[in-house]
Amino acid sequence: CSITEAVTILGNKLRDYQGQFNTTHLLALCDYFHNTFIRHYKLYQYVLGQDQEVNLTVTHLEVCAPPQPLPLAEGMDRDIWQLEQQVAELSMAEVQKHTNMLLLKEALHLEREHKLQRTFSEVPKQPSRVLKRQELENLISEAIHIQIECLKELLQYEIQITFDILDLKLQKKTLNLNAPIPSPLAITGQPGQDESFKFNKANKGKKAKAKKK
Incomplete structure (x- = not known):
């Protein structure tokens, strides 16, 4: 559309929204329309009004994946x-x-x-x-x-x-x-804890046999 048609459409829209916006908002909308569409009207016509030559630039970027980490068992x-x-x-x-x-x-x-x-x-x-x-x-x-x-x-x-x-x-x-001194891979329990664990395991085994009988 031409600038005259665009201004006419803007005037109609401003009249339609007079009940919803105050004068300050309507002026701000008018300024925005002037600073964007009206000021760059020829640019919009050039870009949108005719077919443009496409200049496509392709760059092949080689992305190297990080190396596979060694197993933790081989670490130090x-x-x-x-x-x-x-x-x-x-x-x-x-x-x-x-x-x-x-x-x-x-x-x-x-x-x-x-x-x-x-x-x-x-x-x-x-x-x-x-x-x-x-x-x-x-x-x-x-x-x-x-x-x-x-x-x-x-x-x-x-x-x-x-x-x-x-x-x-x-x-x-x-x-x-x-x-x-290298840190131990496994933490061993105290002697008392080991004996208690064995005793509890033995009791569980006896109870399981008693239930079967």
């Missing part, structure tokens, strides 16, 4: 699980310390070979020339110095790594000594 106490995690972390740290030691040994070995090769390469290479005693002593002294420095660095690092590994082992030992 939380404190025990945390203890095992801490022990595993300490064990991994210990393995890493040993790995670092091997890597350092290899690096120091390569560094020592490189320094020795550089020291020997500085000696003049002349087939007819014989090294003097002082030159030979200096060469041997330099080679020994290189060996001692590399060995000194290696020993210092080995001592530090050994202390670190011993500290990790001590931490694991302390954790195992202070391990929490």
Whole structure:
């Protein structure tokens, strides 16, 4: 319908409801009609008055179901699980310390070979020339110095790594000594309660036999 027809229909409706609504309510209804239908009249005509092109967007969403939980019988106490995690972390740290030691040994070995090769390469290479005693002593002294420095660095690092590994082992030992006691799966009754239960069960059995006789 046109705007004129819509306004006419609104006027008729307002007259019909004059006895049921006061002036304030009728004005509010008129304002609502103006702010919704009249203001967006062309939009309503465009959407409702002709066929619209449908733009459908489909998105495939993959939903992963949660994993099946393990049986409760295979579970463990939380404190025990945390203890095992801490022990595993300490064990991994210990393995890493040993790995670092091997890597350092290899690096120091390569560094020592490189320094020795550089020291020997500085000696003049002349087939007819014989090294003097002082030159030979200096060469041997330099080679020994290189060996001692590399060995000194290696020993210092080995001592530090050994202390670190011993500290990790001590931490694991302390954790195992202070391990929490797992909670029992079943609660057993007191000795007096067990005997009372057996006595009542025996009495029930005797009464049942007496009734059969």
